[in-house]
Amino acid sequence: MDHIAVEKKWKQIWLDTNEDKFDPEKVDNKYYVLEMFSYPSGSNLHLGHWFNYAPADTFARYKKMCGKEVFQPMGFDAFGLPAENYAIKTGIHPQDSTLKNIATMERQLKDIGAMFNWDSEVITCLPDYYKWTQWIFLQLYKHGLAYRKESPVNWCTSCNTVIANEQVVDGKCERCGGEVTHKNMMQWCLKITDYAEELIDGLDKLDWPEKTKTMQKNWIGKSLGGEVSFPLPDSDKKITVFTTRADTLMGVSYVVLAPEHPWVKELTTPEYAQAVKKYCDEAAKATEIDRLSTVKEKTGQFTGSYCIHPISGKKIPIWIADYCLAGYGTGAVMGVPSHDDRDFAFATKYGLPIQRVIKSADGSPDDLPYTAYGVICNSGEFDGLTTADGKKKILAFLNEKGLGCERVNYRLRDWSVSRQRYWGAPIPIIHCPHCGTVPVPEKDLPVKLPYNVNFTPDGKSPLGKCKEFLETTCPICGEKATRDPDTLDTFVCSSWYFLRYPDNKNSEKPFDTEWIDKMLPVDKYIGGAEHTCMHLLYSRFVTKALRDMGYIHFDEPFTSLIHQGLILGSDGEKMSKSKGNVVNPDDYISKYGSDVFRLYIMFGFSFTDGGPWNDDGLKAIDKFLDRVERLADTTLSKRNDCAHGNYGDAERELDYALNYCIKNVNNDIENFSFNTAVARIMELVNAAYKYESGNPDYKFLYKVICELIKIMAPFVPHFAEELHQRAGFATSVFQESFPVCDESKLVKSQVEIAIQINSKIRGKTLIPTGLSNDEIIELVKNTPSVKTLLGDNIIKKTIVIPGRLINFII
RNA sequence: GCCGAAGUGGUGGAAUUGGCAGACGCGCCGGACUCAAAAUCCGGUGGUAGCGAUAUCGUGUCGGUUCGAGUCCGACCUUCGGCACCA
Numbered sequence: 001m002d003h004i005a006v007e008k009k010w011k012q013i014w015l016d017t018n019e020d021k022f023d024p025e026k027v028d029n030k031y032y033v034l035e036m037f038s039y040p041s042g043s044n045l046h047l048g049h050w051f052n053y054a055p056a057d058t059f060a061r062y063k064k065m066c067g068k069e070v071f072q073p074m075g076f077d078a079f080g081l082p083a084e085n086y087a088i089k090t091g092i093h094p095q096d097s098t099l100k101n102i103a104t105m106e107r108q109l110k111d112i113g114a115m116f117n118w119d120s121e122v123i124t125c126l127p128d129y130y131k132w133t134q135w136i137f138l139q140l141y142k143h144g145l146a147y148r149k150e151s152p153v154n155w156c157t158s159c160n161t162v163i164a165n166e167q168v169v170d171g172k173c174e175r176c177g178g179e180v181t182h183k184n185m186m187q188w189c190l191k192i193t194d195y196a197e198e199l200i201d202g203l204d205k206l207d208w209p210e211k212t213k214t215m216q217k218n219w220i221g222k223s224l225g226g227e228v229s230f231p232l233p234d235s236d237k238k239i240t241v242f243t244t245r246a247d248t249l250m251g252v253s254y255v256v257l258a259p260e261h262p263w264v265k266e267l268t269t270p271e272y273a274q275a276v277k278k279y280c281d282e283a284a285k286a287t288e289i290d291r292l293s294t295v296k297e298k299t300g301q302f303t304g305s306y307c308i309h310p311i312s313g314k315k316i317p318i319w320i321a322d323y324c325l326a327g328y329g330t331g332a333v334m335g336v337p338s339h340d341d342r343d344f345a346f347a348t349k350y351g352l353p354i355q356r357v358i359k360s361a362d363g364s365p366d367d368l369p370y371t372a373y374g375v376i377c378n379s380g381e382f383d384g385l386t387t388a389d390g391k392k393k394i395l396a397f398l399n400e401k402g403l404g405c406e407r408v409n410y411r412l413r414d415w416s417v418s419r420q421r422y423w424g425a426p427i428p429i430i431h432c433p434h435c436g437t438v439p440v441p442e443k444d445l446p447v448k449l450p451y452n453v454n455f456t457p458d459g460k461s462p463l464g465k466c467k468e469f470l471e472t473t474c475p476i477c478g479e480k481a482t483r484d485p486d487t488l489d490t491f492v493c494s495s496w497y498f499l500r501y502p503d504n505k506n507s508e509k510p511f512d513t514e515w516i517d518k519m520l521p522v523d524k525y526i527g528g529a530e531h532t533c534m535h536l537l538y539s540r541f542v543t544k545a546l547r548d549m550g551y552i553h554f555d556e557p558f559t560s561l562i563h564q565g566l567i568l569g570s571d572g573e574k575m576s577k578s579k580g581n582v583v584n585p586d587d588y589i590s591k592y593g594s595d596v597f598r599l600y601i602m603f604g605f606s607f608t609d610g611g612p613w614n615d616d617g618l619k620a621i622d623k624f625l626d627r628v629e630r631l632a633d634t635t636l637s638k639r640n641d642c643a644h645g646n647y648g649d650a651e652r653e654l655d656y657a658l659n660y661c662i663k664n665v666n667n668d669i670e671n672f673s674f675n676t677a678v679a680r681i682m683e684l685v686n687a688a689y690k691y692e693s694g695n696p697d698y699k700f701l702y703k704v705i706c707e708l709i710k711i712m713a714p715f716v717p718h719f720a721e722e723l724h725q726r727a728g729f730a731t732s733v734f735q736e737s738f739p740v741c742d743e744s745k746l747v748k749s750q751v752e753i754a755i756q757i758n759s760k761i762r763g764k765t766l767i768p769t770g771l772s773n774d775e776i777i778e779l780v781k782n783t784p785s786v787k788t789l790l791g792d793n794i795i796k797k798t799i800v801i802p803g804r805l806i807n808f809i810i
Numbered sequence: 811g812c813c814g815a816a817g818u819g820g821u822g823g824a825a826u827u828g829g830c831a832g833a834c835g836c837g838c839c840g841g842a843c844u845c846a847a848a849a850u851c852c853g854g855u856g857g858u859a860g861c862g863a864u865a866u867c868g869u870g871u872c873g874g875u876u877c878g879a880g881u882c883c884g885a886c887c888u889u890c891g892g893c894a895c896c897a
Contacts, residue, residue: 211814215892218813223896243897256897298895323895333897342895411896529891566891603835604822609815617822617836623849624835630850676824679834686834693851754830759878761830799877801829809877 001629003593007113007718019732020115022071027518031068033060034498034558036527036535037075037122040101041082045108046575047567047583047613048528054598055564055607055674056526057114061714062669064115065738071519072115073501075122076102079130080490084423084455094423095451098125108586113594113717115734120501124493129500130425131446132510133493136542137417138428138439139549145191148437149414155183160420182284184260188427188486189414192541196220196410199540207560212532219533221411226395228334229403230255230307230316232267239263239307239318242329242409245339246398247390250379251357253347254317254335255307256300259283260326267318269304276301276320283322298323298346310403311380311394321346327413337369344369358387415538417489422455422462424487432474432481441475447483461485495538496546498522498557510551517553525558528566536561562672565610572612583613595716596622602674602715625719628685631692632709632723635701643699650694655745657687658704663741665711674715681711702727707739714738755786756807762789773800780806 014020022030035056038049057072064070083094102123109116122129140146192199200220203213225244232238239255257264259280268276279301300321307316323342324333337347337354347354358374360366366374373387382390398404418427426447428440440447450469455462463469464485474481496510502519503511536558543557568574569581588597600621605611661684668677688704706727713720713733724733748769753776755763763786767779777798780786793810800806 211892214814218893221896225897241897245897321895323897325896328896333895336897340897342897409896532892606823609823611822614822614836620836627850675822676834679824682834689851752830756830756878759829759876764830797877799829804829805878807829807877 001625001719001722003595003625003719004590006722007593007595010718010721011110011113014115014732017732019734020117021119022117023069026069029067029069030519030523031063031070032502032519032522032524033063033070033072034501034522034525035072035074036525036531037077037494037497038105039080039082040076040078040098040105042086042097042101043582044101044104045585047585048575049109050112050585050597051567051601051605051607051610052526052528052564053109053112053114054594055602055672057112057116058598058602058674058714059524059526059669059672061115061717061734062738064734065710065714065736067737070115071120071502072117073120073122074109074114074116074118075120075497075501076105076124077490077494077497078102078123078125079424079487079493081421081423084421087423088456093451094455095125098423111586111589111594113598115717117501120504122497122500122504124425124490124497125423127446127448128507129497129504130449130493132500133425133488133496134428134440134445134447135442135510136496136546137488137492138442138445139551140190140545141429141439143545143549145194145545146417147189147191148186149189150184150186155181155185157181182260185418187416188418188429188484189416190492190541192415192538193410193412195541195544196222196412198544199412199537202540202544202556206556206558208558209529209561209563212529212536212561212563215532216537219412219537223409223411225407225409226391226398227330227405227407228395228398229310230334231310231403232305232307233315237263238403239332240330241332241334242407243334245336245387245391246394246404247376247382247385247387248336248339248357249311249334249394250376250382251336251338251355252309252316252334253337253353253355254319256319256321256324256333256335257303258324258326258331259320259322261320261324261331264303264320267303267305272302272304276303279320279322298342298349300346300350302350310398310401317352319350328411329409339369339371341369341371361386415489415491415541417492418486419489420461420485421487422449422453424490425449425493426463426469427484427486427488429484430472430474430481431484432477432479434479435474435476435481438474438476438481444475449487461487463487491534491538494535495542498525498539499543499546499552513551513553520552521554521556522558523560525561526564527561529563563608565606565608567605567610568612570613575613588615588618592618592622593718595719596625599625599678599715603678605675607672607674624682624685625716627689628708628712629719629723631685631688632705632726634692635698635705636726636728638698639702640699642696644695644697645699646697647700650691651697651700652745654687654691654700654704656748657684658707659741659743659745660684662707662711662739663746666738666741669714678715681708681715684708684711709733710736710739751803753780753803754805755780755789756805757789758809759807769803773802776800776802776806781808 033056035053060070060072078098083098086092086097087094124130137146200217200222203217206213223244225242226246227240227242228246228249229238229240241255264276264280298321300319303318303320305318307318309316324331335343335346337343337352338356339358344354354368355378356368357376357378358370359377360372360374376382376385376390382394385393395404395406426449428445428447430438430440432438450466453462453466470482470485472481472483473479499511499516499520503515506512539557543552544555546552547555571581573581575582585597596618600618603621604617661680664680665677668674668680688701692701709720709723709727710733721733750766751769752764752766754761755765765780765783767776771779777800790808790810795808795810797809798806
């Protein structure tokens with residue numbers, strides 16, 4: 001078969017007959033299959049996309065043949081730094097390069113032969129999409145979920161922009177790999193932490209990989225503890241720390257502030273001013289990864305000031321140290337060297353006192369630093385309490401004095417969304433000298449991104465240098481005002497795209513509530529595991545926020561999730577241009593066609609594992625399809641003149657093979673185990689050849705072939721459609737139902753079981769099915785060969801596993 | 811350092827609740843067809859010993875549980891992924 005020509009033919013016919021389109025009338029039976037959309041990069045569609053989209057499409061087509069009204073949309077996550085960095089390098093405008101890349105990738109995506117519902121396409125960089133991204137930002141703002149905050153943020157020196165904590169990978173900028181340092185900036189933040197509790201609880205109900213759920217849970221990082229305040233002498237102020245070990249409070253020998261803590265300056269005595277400033281300057285240069293490195297020795301600097309221990313009233317020295325983070329807890333911690341490894345090292349280095357306040361409960365070794373739970377000692381009235389009791393009692397005691405309370409703390413930080421970049425959705429806020437922060441009225445959306453802008457990075461937002469954009473009038477007072485010069489993090493765009501797909505033409509609203517309630521949640525979401533702590537978390541947050549505003553009425557965006565594995569270069573390394581190990585799928589498509597390539601991708605790799613690329617088996621898949629075609633053509637041509645009509649052993653055997661295949665393929669596709677599904681199909685084809693080499697009834701074989709074509713259709717859609725037509729059908733194979741296993745054909749009268757003696761295999765035997773265990777023992781024991789094996793030995797015990805083995809212990 | 815996953819022939823990868831390890835392929839070997847090659851078809855293919863039936867070893871390493879372990883438990887090694895002074 002000329003795959004290329006056949007594929008072209010069927011793509012056109014499907015287009016003409018609307019074969020791939022979703023029918024809104026059948027929404028009650030909808031099945032929403034969603035693959036993570038692509039970033040339109042300059043390297044276009046690569047193997048990773050194929051590895052995500054081709055198997056996912058097989059799943060989608062299978063679901064369609066199972067009777068579901070499948071909605072499988074596709075789009076582009078089109079804002080982002082690479083286009084802007086590329087523009088800075090080449091002078092090609094981000095919009096131009098992005099739209100060009102999209103056009104190329106759309107063509108390549110169509111090559112996959114996937115049943116994408118192109119009518120629902122979404123492109124995040126177009127005004128009719130980002131209008132609603134801005135709208136969502138405004139709703140979050142109006143509901144108190146967006147706020148501005150001067151805070152230490154990650155500053156990528158290469159992109160000249162702020163990036164979210166969650167986007168920092170190995171101390172580098174996730175997008176560009178540049179160095180990340182810290183800088184204080186006025187930032188728009190989204191209050192994802194308001195949803196921390198529900199984001200954890202909701203995971204239990206989701207059909208997601210356990211690993212992914214665990215990772216999100218750890219990322220959110222709930223910890224139960226308490227706040228403890230250390231009053232400052234001669235002042236109303238007090239330093240508040242968060243601790244999970246309030247039971248060790250009497251062992252505090254110092255308190256540490258983060259270098260960015262707002263009180264550092266005023267707490268530093270003149271004597272230490274110079275040293276403290278130097279220390280803070282150094283800390284600001286270091287990346288968070290450096291600061292938090294376990295390899296690095298802990299450093300700190302005394303401020304010269306003291307605070308008061310809330311119970312003992314003793315003077316406690318106040319230090320600053322970069323291992324204390326401004327963004328976590330209260331930005332201050334108490335140092336208990338006796339019962340914390342890090343504090344112990346710090347105290348030893350700087351000669352601070354080390355006082356035991358916990359001993360082991362059962363007399364087991366408790367050398368300092370002793371970090372396990374135990375019993376309180378050297379703590380006055382609290383002596384003898386267990387760690388668990390002590391935490392509660394001490395916090396309760398402090399609470400009465402107004403110096404402490406129980407508190408839940410989360411590791412998760414609010415989502416910083418301001419970017420000092422050009423290629424993103426403008427933040428729809430106006431800053432008025434009289435009225436302050438004013439949201440752009442919804443009727444004025446979208447706030448359009450201007451085309452002619454100087455976006456060379458120089459530390460300022462490109463939009464801030466564009467007068468026509470920046471200068472405006474205040475919607476409230478009408479006076480001169482300026483627009484917010486920043487753009488939104490692209491993760492904001494992608495945090496709701498799945499809500500736009502089903503209603504992408506809606507110009508009145510981002511989506512119609514009633515309609516979207518019917519279409520969502522996504523039934524199967526397929527994409528990379530690398531998005532676990534960012535996109536997948538943000539999407540859940542936005543969904544919950546919109547629900548609380550009443551715009552949608554479901555709790556979670558993605559009911560079921562699966563991650564595809566990573567396809568590496570043939571050298572086993574991650575594919576990248578710099579390593580020169582990138583494989584271009586187009587070369588394979590033009591040689592073999594997409595059906596062969598799809599099938600190979602699914603057969604040669606484990607979907608969830610991925611692995612290094614090699615094309616050794618590609619030719620074999622091409623041959624396999626030829627083999628199927630030959631058999632099909634022979635059968636089709638002979639089906640009427642070679643029918644003996646007897647249903648004998650040979651027919652029974654092939655029927656068994658067919659139904660065995662059907663049963664397993666159904667199961668395997670549901671489990672995204674495509675490689676074994678293809679193996680079962682190959683077995684059926686082998687069985688059919690074997691049958692054909694005997695005295696075949698071609699009429700019977702024709703029926704089998706027709707079933708085979710349907711089984712193969714989700715994997716090799718064009719190929720199957722072509723054979724389906726040759727088999728005499730006028731309508732698409734995708735109008736057919738996916739074959740269902742006839743269990744009666746799988747019933748066998750005899751089954752082979754293994755004979756074990758003392759758990760070692762000694763032989764095999766055929767026994768009738770349906771016998772009781774005792775009957776099996778009697779039967780097997782008395783067969784001559786087994787009698788010989790057993791000899792005169794006494795059988796102590798016999799174990800029967802029905803259908804599998806019998807084990808004599810002698 | 812913490813968390814998670816993985817480690818199976820020459821190779822990609824299979825193995826329901828613990829139950830015949832290596833499905834299905836690739837590669838290789840042999841055969842058929844052919845003047846020959848290609849294509850196609852058939853057979854073989856974990857190691858070791860043996861002409862052979864067969865025996866024996868074998869799922870990263872070492873132990874354990876069990877009639878029976880790739881699978882469960884403990885310790886360790888290696889690789890990958892994620893997180894990282896979380897107070």
